[in-house]
Amino acid sequence: MRTRLPALAVALAALLATGAAAAQETSFKQNVAKFGLSDYTTNSKTNGVSGIGVPPGADAETGDATTVIAVYERLITPNLGVELVLGVPPRIKADAKGSVAFLGSDILSARNVSPTLLVLYHFGQPGDRFRPSLGAGINYTKFTDIKSRLAPKVEMSDSTGWAVQAGLDYALTKEWGLFASVAALQVKSKVVASGTTVLTSEIDFRPVVYSFGASYKF
Numbered sequence: 176m177r178t179r180l181p182a183l184a185v186a187l188a189a190l191l192a193t194g195a196a197a198a199q200e201t202s203f204k205q206n207v208a209k210f211g212l213s214d215y216t217t218n219s220k221t222n223g224v225s226g227i228g229v230p231p232g233a234d235a236e237t238g239d240a241t242t243v244i245a246v247y248e249r250l251i252t253p254n255l256g257v258e259l260v261l262g263v264p265p266r267i268k269a270d271a272k273g274s275v276a277f278l279g280s281d282i283l284s285a286r287n288v289s290p291t292l293l294v295l296y297h298f299g300q301p302g303d304r305f306r307p308s309l310g311a312g313i314n315y316t317k318f319t320d321i322k323s324r325l326a327p328k329v330e331m332s333d334s335t336g337w338a339v340q341a342g343l344d345y346a347l348t349k350e351w352g353l354f355a356s357v358a359a360l361q362v363k364s365k366v367v368a369s370g371t372t373v374l375t376s377e378i379d380f381r382p383v384v385y386s387f388g389a390s391y392k393f
Contacts (some may be wrong), residue, residue: 205249205250206247207248210244214241220378221234224374225374238269245260248295261290284322287317289315291315293312312340315334325374328370338359344390351390351391363380365377
């Protein structure tokens with residue numbers, strides 16, 4: 176019985192230490208604010224433009240845009256965080272393609288309000304200089320200030336879809352750092368333009384967003 180007591184004591188001490196470490200990690204909280212620029216590349220495809228009097232092969236293509244973003248992340252463990260990405264709504268413009276290419280550029284434009292919520296996993300430890308991360312979540316896009324020189328009334332449906340992101344953080348000091356990330360989003364919208372005729376299309380934006388900027392931990 177006496178020979179077993181030291182072993183039991185060691186086992187109990189190890190169990191308590193493991194529990195304390197788990198409790199310390201669970202209670203870990205840290206905030207990260209990020210500010211930077213994003214290049215919003217749409218890579219769009221459509222199912223064509225249809226309507227009475229529209230020639231076969233009519234199509235449109237959206238362009239890219241650059242905007243300013245603000246990011247807030249709440250780290251709930253040293254490796255796991257929840258991130259909200261907001262940006263100044265960029266203006267996305269579309270050009271005529273296919274059989275209606277003669278209509279030229281900027282036939283449709285809209286601003287997209289696109290908040291994105293992600294769950295991120297950060298590799299390495301909080302004191303590391305470089306920390307890569309992977310994340311996944313959901314994106315909501317609402318199109319506002321919609322304009323077209325071809326129709327007085329244009330509507331674009333909202334979109335909700337998945338989002339994935341890969342990122343890299345570089346620590347300059349304990350509080351300040353730099354970040355870079357690339358994210359892929361699922362964004363689709365139905366377009367209905369009403370004028371002398373009604374034109375319809377569905378745009379699959381397939382945006383890839385490249386971002387970089389500064390971060391601050393508090």
